[in-house]
Amino acid sequence: MQAIESFEVPTPPKVNYINAQYGLKSWLLTKDHKRIALLYLGSVTFFFFIGGLYAMMIRLELLTPQGDLLQSTTYNKVFTQHGIIMVFFFLIPSIPATLGNFLIPMMIGAKDLAFPRINLLSWYIYLAGGLITIYALLAGGVDTGWTFYTPFSTTFSNSYVVATGLGIFINGFSSILTGLNFIVTIHTMRAPGMTWFRMPLFIWSHYATSLIMILGTPVIAITVLLLAFERVARVGIFDPALGGDPVLFQHLFWFYSHPAVYIMVLPGMGVISELVANFSRKNIFGYSFVAFSSLAIAVFGFLVWGHHLFVTPQSVYAGMIFSFLSFAVAIPSAIKVFNWTATLYKSSISYDTPMLYALGFIGLFTIGGMTGLFLASLATDVHLSDTYFVIAHFHYIMVGGTLMAYLGGLHYWWPKISGRMYPEGWGRFSALVIFVGFNLTFLPQFVAGYLGMPRRYHAYPPEFQVFNVLSTAGASILGFGMLIPAIYFVWSMRYGKHAEANPWHLPGLEWRTQSPPPTENFEVTPIVTWDAYEFAPREETEVVGKFGPELERI
């Protein structure tokens, strides 16, 4: 109790990073990580709504089995562009480039990221990549699927593959630079006393994410570049007609694109660790296990790409290696889920909107993770690969996981970012709507997938219609649910209640400065003498979790 009162920092409406300077130029040339985070927030949201629009088109088309709304060429472009926009321009930058950018320096007590200019550069690179991609979409679109499998993409597709590839190539550098900046910042910019094991888990997970970004992204960059060259110049590393091997492309592609899944979900896990601990006022159960499981995921994530190639078919023996490793990567994720759940034991749980998202995340991520086992298991994957089961599985991770975490984090840090409170009632309502809509959209797809409905089908056998109708209904609810936060966040920027420095009464460093923070984050460089999530003095810690003597004896 005592501890919490002492966190209070007076919040006079002072000079902060938002009103420190005015004018468009001050935003476009800013080197402040918080402003760059806002630039990212705006552009990422823009791409999210474009991607969402494509999603609605897909769902509307699939309402009927005949394929009567869109032509097949249009439909192919729509799902391709949905994938490309959502993966490369929303999911990958979403949490790291907005929340990570905003919070990493604040959480470790730094004034900025190590390379502020590179940080701004990465946003411009992202924008350039995005604009080139949008150009490709407007000029005629691309129809290869976001996976760009050769030789379809190199030789047979008659669409804007090169421009899109270029967009993705350029965007990759934005991701690399962000990851580089985070790693250097976390290594060199920590405030005095901020040891590695005092860092919030959000930082650990972003560190792991950054590792994947710098190790994986260059491989997709060169792969996409070679692909574009092959298409333009008709030379062939990947084209069987020219002596190449299309499976090599798949190896190189998935060497990045599977770990990229962890780029998307690891930051989400970091957000959830923050939310679970802070909204139950409890130190996270098994801190070091959660921290190291992030690193384990980053490392193991690179060892499992071959499970996308079980039916390609790669060698049966390679398939077995990859299957084994894929099961292994499930373990660190399981550890996280168990620890989050255990954190809630004997805690003090509030039902604020961010916590609702966190609880939703844990449930949905469990389903998403467990259904991943069906795809890691060789024999079931043979039947399930390239069906709607896969679609449902990764949407449970990407939407049920990453997007939930992103929204939860955005609500949680909104007072810090904007200096205003969002409307709590609407927040809870929309969290509920999104949860219901999401499940209605994707749960039926598991069944449709096992029944054999292949993905990327414009028209489908009529017996699958019932699942698609359910999905489309769910998607409408989901889409509606997404609009609510978009509206009230914008509304609250002007009309929301002013936020205190520490509206949630939390010990984290980012709450020990005014809301919104000043340009250099802290008035004076803080000296950290406490652990992450230290709500009560350490002396009070129950050394042995009382999970019942019978469990402890094991």
Add this chain to the structure above:
Amino acid sequence: MIEAHATTEDVHAHPALQHHFENMEQQREAGTLGMWVFLVTEIMFFGGMFLAYTLYRSLYPWAFASASNHLDITLGAVNTGVLILSSFTMAMAVYFTQIGKLRPQVWCLVLTLVLGLTFLGIKGVEYYDKYEDRLIPGYLIPSRPFGPAVQQEGQPFDEHKLHLLHGATVRQVEMFYWIYFAMTGMHALHMIIGAGLISFLIYFSLRGRYDPEYHSPVEVVGLYWHFVDIVWIFLFPLLYLLGRHLEHG
């Protein structure tokens, strides 16, 4: 709980110290670390191409040997020497910056730049030779030997010019040249970027910007330059030398 830390603005703060760093040491450390992390991404970037190279050499060993024997080993070896020398002068530039000798520092940088450009020049000569020999793959290159375009017109390409070893086909030789141009082209691009960076260094070095306390940029560009050197150290034997012993076989 928040206590004042040592004042951030030292009285004698170095003019090059950026506002968000505590001191020059932290700034230098961040710069070096950043470059190393970047080099890791570069390694992975080239890694994808090395993987393709390894795969196709193991699939088409004879074609790769034939094609590789067609490259000019003298120019390749000279270029290796030139690049190693430039790496040495770059290391010396860092050394002279560290001990604060301005003139040799500038001279070393200039020498590095000249050597780098020499490398690119020799590379250009090699590329031109390949162009003359019509060994550049791709439809964009006029009158290329490879591919259906020419073959269908009934002008059989003089395969003997390629000195194909038994078991090699023109198609596979084309694969070698595509990988050759992709890898050396990417390497040359890195050289060009490096040359640009060194030009910047020379400009600022002449204005006396770097001193023993602040030489992070020289050091960081040096790391980059050495990395490009290492890539070539691997490219040279892989592209020019392997299969050489089969030349007269």
Add this chain to the structure above:
Amino acid sequence: MQSWIPLIPDSASTFSWKVDALYFYLSGVTLFFTLLISGVLIFFVIRYRRRTPYEIPRPIAGSHKLETLWTIIPFLIAMTMFGWGARLYFEQYKPPQNAVEVYVVGKQWMWKLQHATGQREINELHVPVGRKIKLIMTSEDVIHDFFVPAFRTKADVVPGRYTTLWFEATTPGKYHLLCAEYCGMNHSGMTGSVYVMEPREFDNWLAGNVGTTSPAAAGQQLFQTLGCASCHGANGEGGRGPTLAGLLGRPTPLEGGQSIKPDEAYIRESILNPGAKIVAGFQPIMPTFQGQVSEDQLVQLIAFIKSLTPGGTATPSGSPAAAPAASPAATASPTRNIR
């Protein structure tokens, strides 16, 4: 049966129930953990809801025992899944001896199939119950994927190489044949049907569909016209080139000390790129046939080479063990040209 929404697809092969069993096991584990986690979550959320605004719960240090427990138990469960799945996968992708072979060529956006006895089909496949069928598949253009949900099996069809798929149908009926790898504009139209028939019906069907040369016979024709026979012998007995009769599966030493077990891909490679893997003791004198033979023709040459038996004469009507004895197509004239 269709009055209620089905949860599993039709079962029509020997794999179906095996894959279903694994699927049910996985579903059971998933359900158990999902209910466990969400149950515990809901219980905690209600039991430990915040009661007063300023309450601070006592911190709890982690427990190594619990961490170990929930690392090892999921790992062991995962390993059961891995082992089960891997065993079944091995079974699915290791084709059995003496399977009836059907050649499949995928192209945008249709399936071209040909039985060993010569019958050609487009987007349809007729197979008998209780006989092992092995598909040897390749593509003319992009990657496709041969997917029959009722058989619980699929495999990509990749240009430039052969992939195989085998199954043994159990239940007569008409089942979906789908392309599961995105292949361009009309991907969703690249569908068809697999007709599983009782053996007697199947033989009748075969009898009613004579009229095309068997792939092996066509291959023999090609073998002559392309001049293969001049080095390999009219019946593959060998000469300046290696013996082809009984080549497949027979460990063969190569120049350079390696050894391989020739398969379809090796024959294909040797036709298109003869120098790649030269049989020990032979000169690399064979010219390439790259660009001179189509995918269909390659398949026919392979079928012919596979039909050759050591010491015997060519029996180009398909592998005798595979062709149903009653099939009139087995006597299809080897001299008829496919063109």
Add this chain to the structure above:
Amino acid sequence: MSEHIVPVRIYVTIFLALLLGTGLTVFAAFIDFDKHGFPSQFNTIVALTIAVAKGTLVVLYFMHVRYSSRLIWVIVASALFWMGILFALTFSDYLTRGWLSVGY
């Protein structure tokens, strides 16, 4: 706090060693080791060994890793480790493709 300054003598030595390595690798490339009873692919092994040695010298001395913090060592090692992953797992596919007997 200050970094280690490498003496000129070492730079010169390394430079000469690198030149020597280049000469050696060119020389070795023309020897047909296969004919002299060495294991197969010995030319490749020699060429790559020399290249690795040269690269290591550059990394250790020109790039100062020998005098750098453990962190830099870890970074260099992890880059090589990840390259290893890329190669090892990709080739786990290509090298085992022929293993499965396909039933003839």
